[in-house]
Amino acid sequence: MIKTKWLPYAYLSLLILIMQGCTTPTTVDTPEDKDKPPVSTDGRELTEIEKLLLQAEASTPIEKTEYTLQAAERLFEEKEYEQANILLDNINPLMLSVLREQQLWLLRARIANAQFQPQLSLDWLSKLTQTDILPLEQQIIRTELEVTNRNLLGDSSNALNLLIEQSAMASDEQRPQLNETIWRLLKSIGTETLASLQNNPDNSYLQQGWYDLAVESRTAGTDILQSSQALLDWQQLWTLHPAATALPTELMQILQQQAQPAGHIAVLLPQSGKLEKPSKAIIEGFLAAYYQNQRLGHPTPRLSFYDSERFTNLSEFYPTAEAQGVELVIGPLDKNKLTDLTRLESVSIPTLALNYSQENSTTLNLFQFGLRGEDEARQAAQKAWKDGHRTALSLTADTSWGQRNHQAFADEWKNLGGTVLAHQSFTGENDFSEKISRVLSVEQSEARYQELRRYVKGKVEFETRRRQDVDFLFLSALAKDARQIKPTLAFHYAAKLPVYATSHVYTGAPAPEIDQDLNDILFCDIPWILNADDSLRSGLELHRNNTQSRFGKLYALGADVYRISAYLNQLQTMEGSYLNGESGRLSINPDGRVVRSLDWAQFRNGLPERLSK
Incomplete structure (x- = not known):
């Protein structure tokens, strides 16, 4: 139940003026000041809201109501919802025209929605009995409000169905903006809910068309080839659907961005x-x-x-x-x-x-x-970060590409907020154990044992340990070296340490017999290599x-x-x-550089097993 209270307008005006920071009385106009804007005694020009409230106090009851409603509308625009409500509580709707009364209820519904009170907002909307006299923009706002409120109350399906069915009665002038609203709400619905709506056997023609469009668009994603083709296929199938001739702007842009091949x-x-x-x-x-x-x-x-x-x-x-x-x-x-x-x-x-x-x-x-191998190193950092790791070790080949990969990884890891605790480069000439021992700080553990023996007589129980403050190892090594590095990690007590690697660890040809030693290594590579059925x-x-x-x-x-x-x-x-290309998911940054996003795989039983995206 919606209740209102009635207070004297003079008291209300004074209250609002105080809230607006104008606690001093305004100056009295002299004849020569007649054409000047009203100001406070401190010389500050009054705000538009203050002017409206002053006019309200000096007007007839009907004019007073109109000025007060205008002031409340300005307060809403400035997101001063509580102050707007104080004014609205003191408006007698009987003093308003039919149009302004409808706009009063709409304003109250908008304020309640902005204050996260969806049920109260719906209650106010229920008082709108003549929405057809509202301007087109406000009719659409009213519809959006109802759908948004129902969505917040967990009634998204019915809310969307209501909006879609209402669109059947929309004029040609109303339809484009209404379709924009429908599309925006469809995008906000979860994938499972959307699939459920699409598969409802009781859908009307309008509903089914919208749900098919949303599902196909979401499936294609923003792949520039798939998304435009999905839209063209949908338009062919749903030629009589209202959205087919008035596609939402986002979808129109996709169609306009079709291939422009050079001649x-x-x-x-x-x-x-x-x-x-x-x-x-x-x-x-x-x-x-x-x-x-x-x-x-x-x-x-x-x-x-x-x-x-x-x-x-x-x-x-x-x-x-x-x-x-x-x-x-x-x-x-x-x-x-x-x-x-x-x-x-x-x-x-x-x-x-x-x-x-x-x-x-x-x-x-x-x-x-x-x-560029550096792209892979950066994406290894991004993947490890998303997996929840924060501290890293780096082990790379002592080559120019190995050093570039380490630097790219270290820079990206630092930018993300991570810490590289240590880095070692290997030549591959019988130095794997030495380099891995150093990067894992195993030598320090053994040195502490030797130091302890100098001061403690008798037998000392000791177990060599690697450093325990690391989350994962970044590896940039050729397959022949990686096959030796992974077992060496196990020898130095790091068998379970996650390893993120560049594509160098995989030759590209399945070899389960010799790649068993690569098991559990995570690495990124291009679809050309990881897709078994690339035509x-x-x-x-x-x-x-x-x-x-x-x-x-x-x-x-x-x-x-x-x-x-x-x-x-x-x-x-x-x-x-x-x-979606052969060398990765391709996008282009503002500098004109093509950015490749690679796929991820993990060695299991000597074979790379592609990870879900």
């Missing part, structure tokens, strides 16, 4: 020199994806191939490419040539370089994509025997270069979007 692509990669071999692997993967797309009936661009080694300065290349109608450049691969591009303000043709510069680049139209890789395996090797990952890079080329701008501008 003419220039592949600017080395066809000679030290990078010729990796370049050929990238091109082969690129062409494999190109011809696969062609077989599926999709349009494919014209391709032109250029030897980047023939250009001392790439500024010589772009005018030629422009004259030939090139719309996208793939390359360069060489880091020095890429560095030259990053020093430019912009490149005249959108360019996807297949490497990363050392420095951040602001060059317009320049994108960067490659396979593109299977096709290449017919005439290549190295597709699952570390070198073979360049085929995956080439395939992804072709697939991502049509979505460069979309992935950079559409927040949260990604493309």
Whole structure:
């Protein structure tokens, strides 16, 4: 039951003015001050709310009610809910027009909702008996309030069904905004609840269409390929559904971000020199994806191939490419040539370089994509942190890539808030036991024992121990070394210490007999390696025997270069979007760098077992 109390308006006005900080009386206007705004005695101009309340005190009862309601509306906008309620408690609805009375109840419902009182908010809404006279925006607010309140009271399903059924009566003008509300509420519902709603046999046509749309959209996620295709499939099936002609803005943006393939692509990669071999692997993967797309009936661009080694300065290349109608450049691969591009303000043709510069680049139209071990090291830190670990040890190969991986891991771990307690590098030449003993502080344990023996006569009971303040070990080592490192960890009392590793620990080819020693190691790798049924890789395996090797990952890079080329701008501008590729889940940051999110696996019985995402 909703109750109101009645107080004198003069007392109420004084109370509100005090709450607003105006405890001094206002000055009396003289004729020459007539056109000046009212001020307090301290010279401060009155707020709009104070002016309304002063006008209310000097007006007729009907005008007084209107001014008071306006003041309460301003207080609501400023989130002064208690003060607004004090004013509203003193309004006689009989003094209001029919429209303003409806707006009074709506305002009270909004305040109750803002104060987390859903049932009270519903009680106020029940007093709205003529919602059709409200402006369109307020009609939608009223509907949203009812659904939100029911949702808060645990009645989300009925609330949503109510809103969807009400949308059937919406005008063409009302429908877009109403559909936005429905979509926002559908996104807020848990996956299990949504599945239950979708599978309800009593759904109406409207309900089933909305629930199918929500489930398919959620299943596709923000994968730029799957999400747009899921939407197109839904539109074909639900052509008569109100949402099909008035999709929520978020979904319209997905449709607008469909592939924009270049009509003419220039592949600017080395066809000679030290990078010729990796370049050929990238091109082969690129062409494999190109011809696969062609077989599926999709349009494919014209391709032109250029030897980047023939250009001392790439500024010589772009005018030629422009004259030939090139719309996208793939390359360069060489880091020095890429560095030259990053020093430019912009490149005249959108360019996807297949490497990363050392420095951040602001060059317009320049994108960067490659396979960096440092990406894996950072993701090892992120994975360990999400798993609840906070202190780490690091053991890496004494090589340039090993040192880079350690630094990338250590920097990311520090940024997350973790601590690297110790780091050791190994050469692999009979130094595993020594390095592992040092990183685990086993030598210190034994040294303490020897020191103790010097001072204690007789037999001393002692058990060598490793340090106990560490949560996990970060490992960056080739498979042949990792097979020796894991047993050595067990020898030094660290058999149960979690190990997070880069993809170097796995050769890419299943070898359960010799990989038993890798059991329990967690490592990240690309889908090309971990997917047993990759169709593109299977096709290449017919005439290549190295597709699952570390070198073979360049085929995956080439395939992804072709697939991502049509979505460069979309992935950079559409927040949260990604493309599931052969080399990982691909997104593009504001600097134009392709970011790879890798999959995780764990060795069990000598075989990598993929972990659920």
